[in-house]
Amino acid sequence: MITAERKPFAEIYGMTEGHDKVLVAGCDTCVAVCLTGGEKEAEILAAELRIKAKEDGRDVQIEHTAAIRQCEWEYLDAIGAKVEEYPLVLSMACGIGIQSMAEKFAPRLIMPAVNTNMLGMPQEHAVWLERCAACGDCVIDETAGICPVVRCSKSLMNGPCGGSHDGKCEVTTPEKEDIDCAWALIWDRLKAQGREELMLVNRPPKDWSKSSSGGPRKMVREEAKPV
Amino acid sequence: MADEPTGPATAPSEVAGAAAEAQPQAELPANEGFEPEIIVFACHYCAYAAADLAGSMRLQYPTNIRMIKLPCTGKLEVIHLLRALEAGADGVYAAGCLEGECHYLKGNLWAKKRVGYVKKLLEEIGVDPGRVEMYNMSSAMGPQFAETARSFTARIRGLGPNPVRPREGFTAAEVVRRQMADVALPDDAGADSTTGS
Numbered sequence: 001m002i003t004a005e006r007k008p009f010a011e012i013y014g015m016t017e018g019h020d021k022v023l024v025a026g027c028d029t030c031v032a033v034c035l036t037g038g039e040k041e042a043e044i045l046a047a048e049l050r051i052k053a054k055e056d057g058r059d060v061q062i063e064h065t066a067a068i069r070q071c072e073w074e075y076l077d078a079i080g081a082k083v084e085e086y087p088l089v090l091s092m093a094c095g096i097g098i099q100s101m102a103e104k105f106a107p108r109l110i111m112p113a114v115n116t117n118m119l120g121m122p123q124e125h126a127v128w129l130e131r132c133a134a135c136g137d138c139v140i141d142e143t144a145g146i147c148p149v150v151r152c153s154k155s156l157m158n159g160p161c162g163g164s165h166d167g168k169c170e171v172t173t174p175e176k177e178d179i180d181c182a183w184a185l186i187w188d189r190l191k192a193q194g195r196e197e198l199m200l201v202n203r204p205p206k207d208w209s210k211s212s213s214g215g216p217r218k219m220v221r222e223e224a225k226p227v
Numbered sequence: 228m229a230d231e232p233t234g235p236a237t238a239p240s241e242v243a244g245a246a247a248e249a250q251p252q253a254e255l256p257a258n259e260g261f262e263p264e265i266i267v268f269a270c271h272y273c274a275y276a277a278a279d280l281a282g283s284m285r286l287q288y289p290t291n292i293r294m295i296k297l298p299c300t301g302k303l304e305v306i307h308l309l310r311a312l313e314a315g316a317d318g319v320y321a322a323g324c325l326e327g328e329c330h331y332l333k334g335n336l337w338a339k340k341r342v343g344y345v346k347k348l349l350e351e352i353g354v355d356p357g358r359v360e361m362y363n364m365s366s367a368m369g370p371q372f373a374e375t376a377r378s379f380t381a382r383i384r385g386l387g388p389n390p391v392r393p394r395e396g397f398t399a400a401e402v403v404r405r406q407m408a409d410v411a412l413p414d415d416a417g418a419d420s421t422t423g424s
Contacts, residue, residue, distance in 0.1 A: 009351040040306065044348070047309040052352040054391040 001121070002030040002094040003128045004037060004114040012045070012090060013052055015111045020059060022049065023086035024113065025079065025101065026066035027093035034128060037092030037114050039066035045092065045113060070097025076104045083108070136210030136217065142198050144189035149206070151182035157203040159183030263317035263383040265292045266403050267376075268307070270300045271412055272330040273366045274322030279415070280369030288373035289380040293400035296412040299323070300361075301334020308345045308359055310406050315392040315399035318383035320360040322375070328365065335363060355386050 006012075016022050024046040032038025046064040053060040065082050067075045070093035076083075083089055083105050090113040091098040102110040120128035133150040139157070140147050149155045153163075153171040160183035163170030167188075169179040190196050208214070269275040275296050281288060297303060300323030311319045321342055323335030339361045346356035360379060364371050392399075404411070 009348075040304075043306050044309060047306065047313050048348055048352050051309070051313055051354065051391050055353060 001033055001119070002096070002116060003034040003118050003120045004031050004092075004094050004116045006036055006041070006045070006092070006114050007112065009048060009052075012113050013049060015090065015113075016049060016053070016060065016062075016088065019088045020061065021086050021088070022060060022062045023083060023089045024049070024062065024064040025070065025083065025089050025091050025093070026064065027070040027091070027097045028066050029069045029071075031093055031097075031114065032066075034120075034122075035126065037094075039064070042066055042092050045090070067093075067097075071100050073100070073104065076100060080105070133211070135206070135208075136214075137207060139203070142201060142203075143186045144193060144195070144198075146182055146186045146189065148182050148186065151180075151185070153179065155206075156183065157206055159186070258384050258387050261384060261388060263291050263380060263388070264315070264399050265318045265320070265376075265380060265383060266311045266316045266400065267292050267294045268297055268300060268303050268319070268321045269294050270323045270330075270335070271296055271298050273324040273328070273368075274362070274364055274372060275415075276366035277322075277364050277368045277372035280366065281373045282369075284369050286369060286373040288376040291380045291383075292376050293403070294414070295403060295407050296414060297410065298412055299329065299331045299334035300338035301329070301331055302410055303338050303341060305341050305345055305348070307407065307410070308342065309348070311399065311403045312349075312354070312358065312389060313391060314402040314406070315389055315397050316403065317389045317392070318358045318360075318379060318386070320362055320375075320379055322362045322364060322372070325363045325365050354390070357382060357386060358389070 024042045026032065026037050026039045026042030028038050032040075035041065042064040046062050050060070050062045053062065063082075063086075065079050067079045069075045070091060083101070086108075088109045088111065089101065089105070091101050091110055092113045093101070094114070094116040095112070096116075098110060098112050102108075118128070118130040119132040119134060121131045123129045130150050132147060133155075135149050138147075139149070148157060148159060152159055153169050154161060160181055164181040164184055167181055167184040169181045171179055173179060187196075187199060190198055267274070269278065275294065278294060300321045303321055308319055308321075321338045323338050324330065326335060326339075329335045342359055342361040345359050349356045349358065362375050362379075364375070
């Protein structure tokens with residue numbers, strides 16, 4: 001799913017400067033599941049903003065709402081009447097939802113209260129790991145179901161590099177935690193599958209034009225379009 | 228520490244305000260005339276019963292605390308603590324079972340994490356994180372219940388009034404009771420004489 005993290009409070013609070021009516025809009029799909037931007041979190045942020053504004057002697061009306069999904073027009077209709085009451089909306093959806101809101105309710109101010117960070121999976125409760133870069137050209141049929149684009153620090157198509165030691169990458173997370181070497185994982189699993197020869201396949205440089213380097217992507221399913 | 232007969236109940240989640248907690252009441256800044264209103268989210272199985280015991284033992288503790296009975300402190304959510312502060316409570320604490328003794332196994336540990344998270348949120352918005360706390364006690368710890376009420380009241384008296392209290396003389400407890408209507412358990416008859424109900 002899409003994961004996001006809330007922006008620092010000071011940054012969000014700064015966005016409300018000069019406004020006397022603010023709506024915090026949650027999204028009850030991906031960002032709710034990653035405990036960042038669902039209705040619960042929207043209410044928490046609204047309460048924080050109200051307390052801070054009151055402390056600062058500001059007279060600001062701050063409420064919250066949530067759409068089932070901010071990235072679909074139909075669900076935005078459901079919160080439209082409420083949104084129209086507020087000149088500033090702080091959206092807690094992913095970047096897709098925030099932009100959908102901004103387009104649907106233009107020229108109203110829709111600002112992001114979260115940073116969208118990855119396509120991740122919950123490894124365990126409350127821990128998410130990046131698993132897909134949405135690169136537009138999946139290769140994991142040859143890499144034992146492990147994505148080298150997003151799980152190798154260098155996105156190498158022919159790994160491992162010299163920075164792989166005892167199954168770990170030479171790069172660590174910002175928290176200084178070890179990262180598994182994707183190519184060591186790929187080797188171990190290919191061996192278990194009896195497909196070690198795939199390590200010898202020489203993969204040409206990746207065609208990034210199918211990723212975001214090729215400009216904004218568009219997908220159309222003609223056969224599914226309404227008649 | 229939890230088994231000592233006279234000390235306050237344990238507050239393992241305490242990350243701030245520890246010094247105030249340890250100080251005798253007399254040495255704290257006076258804040259003359261300020262009577263804080265404190266909301267206590269108390270577990271039915273332990274702290275609420277400990278309060279009952281404190282009453283049976285005729286122990287004295289401040290009348291500043293207002294009890295909300297929960298089936299378990301695990302029922303307490305982040306927003307409940309924030310709502311209580313926003314309603315104007317000067318301090319809020321959760322009182323759950325001793326760690327490892329939760330009737331629902333881990334409810335008190337969830338509460339501890341949530342209280343810790345609220346402390347972080349309060350730091351972000353410039354409110355002293357010492358206004359919220361987590362305590363643990365058993366139903367047999369009546370004296371500790373009273374001591375916890377005394378020491379936390381002293382801490383909040385030292386911090387002064389909640390900066391967002393709606394107005395002088397405003398009572399937050401009834402607002403919080405309404406907010407918690409779908410979560411809290413009804414009070415035992417006569418168990419909480421401080422509410423005036």
